[in-house]
Amino acid sequence: FVAALEQFCGSAAGLSAATITRLTRQWQDEARAFHDRSLAGVDYVYLWVDGIHLKVRLEADKVCLLVMIGVRADGSKELVALADGYR
Structure with a gap:
């Protein structure tokens, strides 16, 4: 760190x-x-879900950062979730 x-x-x-x-x-x-x-009271009209592949020096494998972005009815965007994964 x-x-x-x-x-x-x-x-x-x-x-x-x-x-x-x-x-x-x-x-x-x-x-x-x-x-x-809690996301129980949140309404999204659209969700983008994608993976961003990163080469991390401390790891032998490539890390995939899984990202979810939600769009509200007024067009504003917000980060919904982040999670790590592997390629």
Whole structure:
């Protein structure tokens, strides 16, 4: 995770181990809440579902990020779901 943050923020960002731990916990909590939210009251008129193939340095296999985007009646789009998969 440290290597990924350095690639994203730059090595001069000066992120301490405590900061990385706190950010990791916060992002995991946010991801869990996003995944567990109810969509029972949401109406979509259209859904796009696709896979984005990524080459991840830490993995031998190519990773596929499965993405679902919903379109509401007013035309606004929102991310509905993300999941990982393999090619």
